[in-house]
Amino acid sequence: MTAPIKVLLADDEVLVRSGFKVLLDLEDDITVVGEAATGAEAVEQARATRPDIVLMDIRMPKLDGIQATSHLARxxxxxxxxxxxxxxxxxxxYVFEALQAGASGFLLKDAGPAELLHAIRVIAAGDALLAPRVTRRLIGRFAAQRTATRVAEEQLSVLTDREREVVALVGEGMSNTEIGVELHLSPATARTHVGNAMRKLGARDRAQLVVLAYRTGLAKP
Structure with missing residues (x-):
């Protein structure tokens, strides 16, 4: 039997944490391993519980969610x-800074329970970029503004031509199956190219690969 997804709740509002806990405790494949009311507590709780997923609020005292995310990534x-x-x-x-700090996805609190549960499972499976409502729009806008200072060729020199193509398509939000169709590859081969590119570029997950695709100019808004 597969181990449940371990989730840490980080939010300075007790009622919000309680609501999430009630929802998640109903799921057989998810377990809440800790709660934190500040960014600093989130970092310490993560050290202690080693969760698979941290649900992280942005506005928190003693390190905001973006600062806490940056700490966790290191x-x-x-x-x-x-x-x-x-x-x-x-x-x-906020969203771009969160992704740049190392977040794997972004969700508004008014998302429905099904959307939240789906997001947790998708990210836990390592297939993250979540793109609800705003994510692709904002990555394109902010990354385009910051691309002027990029050192694209130095970063991308480690990639093969095929891997560059694959990263560009990841940046457009394509799945491995869609990339395979576009490049006439099997989904397994596309997945291998994505994994190789992530390893070479030091991307923690698919979300970070999307950010890199825009920052280096491989993907265009």
Whole structure:
């Protein structure tokens, strides 16, 4: 039997954490392993519980969610921990900064229960970029603004021509199956190219590969 997905809840509102816990506790394949009311507590709880997923609010005291996400991305032993940022603020800059800090996805708090559960399972499976409502729009806008300072060729020199093509298509939001169709490859071969590109570029997951695709100019808004 597959082990349940371990989730850490990080939000400064007790009622919000309680609501998420009630929802997640109903699922056989998800278990809540801890709660945190501040960004600093989220980092410490993550060290102690080694969750698969951290549901991270952006606006929190003692490190906001973006700062806490950045800390988690640098902690040895938490390489497999993924951050799903949850916020009431539909603000492009927050989302881009969260993804740049190492988040694997972004969801507004008014998303329905089914959407939240799907997001947790998708990210836990490592197939993350979540793209609800705003994510692709904002990545294109903000990454395009910041691409002027890129050092694209130095970053991309480690990739083969095929891997560059694959990263560009990941940036457009394509799945492995869609990439395979586009490039006349099997989904397994497309997945291998995606994995190789992530390893070479030091991307933690698919979300980070999307950010890199835009920052280096491989994907165009």
């Amino acid at each position: 902690i040895p032993g938490l390489e497999r921990t993924r951050v799903l940022v949850l916020t009431t603020y539909d603000t492009d800059e």
